[in-house]
Amino acid sequence: MIASSPAAPGAAATRAAGAAVSRIVLIAVGGFVLFLSLYPLGWLLWGSFQTAAPFAVEKGAFTLANYARAYADPLLAKTAVNTVVFALGQMAVAIGLGTALGWVVMRTDTPGRRWFEFLILALFLMPLILAVVAWTMLLSPQIGLVNRLAMAAFGLSSPPFDVYSLGGMIFVQGLYLTPLAFLIVGPAFVALDAGLEESARVSGASQWQVFGRVTLPLALPAIYSAAILLFVIGIESFDIPQMLGANKGLYTYTSLIYYEILGRFPANYGGATALALALLIFAFLCVYLYRRLTRHAERFQTIKGKSYRPGVIALGRWRWALSAGCWSFFVLAVFLPLAILFVGSLMPYYGEFSLAMVERMSWVNYERIGRHPTLLAGVRNSFLLAAVAGAACVLIAAVIAYIAGRTQLKGRGLVEGIAMLPISFPGTVLGVALLWAYIGVPLPIYGTVLILAIAYITRYLPIGLRTVSGGMLQIGSELEEASRTAGAPWLATFRRVMLPLLKPSLMAAWVLLFMIFFRELPMSLLLSARGNPVLSVVMFDYYQSGEMGPLAAVAMCVLIGVIAVVVVAHRLIRPRAELMH
Secondary structure, eight states, X not given: OTTTTTHHHHHHHHHHHHHHHHHHHHHHHHHHHHHHHHHHHHHHXXXXXXXXXXXXXXXXXXXXXXXXXXXXXXXXXXXXHHHHHHHHHHHHHHHHHHHHHHHHHHHBOOTTHHHHHHHHHHHHHSOHHHHHHHHHHHHOTTTOHHHHHHHHHHTOSSOSOOSSSHHHHHHHHHHHHHHHHHHHHHHHHHTSOHHHHHHHHHTTOOHHHHIIIIIHHHTHHHHHHHHHHHHHHHHHOOHHIIIIIGGGTOOOHHHHHHIIIIISSSOOHHHHHHHHHHHHHHHHHHHHHHHHHHHTGGGGOOOOGGGOOOOOBOOTTHHHHHHHHHHHHHIIIIIHHHHHHHHHHTSSSOOSOOHHHHHTOOSHHHHHHHTOTTHHHHHHHHHHIIIIIXXXXXXXXXXXXXXXXXXXXXXXXXXXXXXXXXXXXXXXXXXXXXXXXXXXXXXXXXXXXXXXXXXXHHHHHHXXXXXXXXXXXXXXXXXXXXXXXXXXXXXXXXXXXXXXXXXXXXXXXXXXXXXXXXXXXXXXXXXXXXXXXXXHHHHHHHHHTTOHHHHHHHHHHHHHHHHHHHHHHHHHHHHHHHHTO
């Protein structure tokens, strides 16, 4: 008793010091996240009521003219219709394909399911700009290989397909958002109780009636959630609308904002900011609806106690037909675009396909890209941003997830809520906001890699946070409690206990953010400087100038890196997928 009594005040002092450190960390992280999320939004709101441009020497005055000009523009009504049609169309394509693939891969005995999982992940990680290049080479009215072959085979006088149309934009975007729909809807099929389906079959229902009347209705919450999320992505999307639509005068809301800043002369910063603010409000409403819908998903739960029985559905002879259908999808979405990119990279110029063109194939485009004045700088900057900023984003997400999920500090929920706020920020909107926020401050960071790192971390912190939080939920609290009982302070427990246990989730989050940062385009276009570019901007410039051969060569080099990341990501995610079978 005498020996233990001095230890009690020491332990109490240690706990008090640990609590103080925790509060300091909470305040510091909360202030940092608050700055990242709300500081640029404040500037966005302020800039929408200013007469001057963000970099203007003269002081601006308060005005409502920006809103009047922006919303009186006759182009806006047509743009709004294009945006809604595009968002709904690509959502429908992705949901239809993603739901079908989710059911086939997760619930049936269709041959090739393991390969399908890998190919879905590869498709998910493929940069959209590469898909645009590939489908331009395939479906362009002027040079598209598919159009040329169709015209020759059927004697057509005009090309049957046009990728530079609303239908072309919907097709390409829907195709490459299918993996996202699969990742959301697929787990819902895994969680269904096979006993309910067996009861329907015993009652005389066919396999397809069971799917339509039992399986699909029980998966509706996940399908609705995916539909709302994909609709928001369609509204916010920039890459495909800008590259396939805007050059033909077919604008969506985001490409119109870009046009107001970089397409008009002089640039209409006030009007672009007014448009961006309205888009932000609409995105907030959609995300709020998404969260409300997912909150009540428990009404469709079928995993309840011992009666739950997952199962794999035997399709009989239909499994080979479904396998052939899945392989056809991946040939269309993965193998055909890769093949045309490779062929295009070997052509001295990409024009009408002919045997003479085949005879002139060479590696000249690969030599040309080696002499590009800014390509190497773009590759270096992109890898630096993706690796370092991605790691920083994961670390920030891990700290926030630990504070929100493992401590009892007051205000922890508020910090997590603020950190999730940027999930509603369209990339174009955040780019405009950061343009106002940092171009006029004394710190010379506009046009540097640092402002891009700030933009990427701000925009995609919610993705890192959700990925890390999911992994943290799987870790018990016993080891942390033992560490604290032994007198270890909060920071030591987090560094020595939690981070090693979180390593798989942290690596998965880093790989995902690496790919997202590496291919980010709208914010990069608005915030990078000509002398300090990133790879996505260099590729965009190639596309705008019509240099398809060198662009295809760059795309093939990028794909080598993408394949390496896919292999790493598949190794990280595969153990989770195996648990589903």
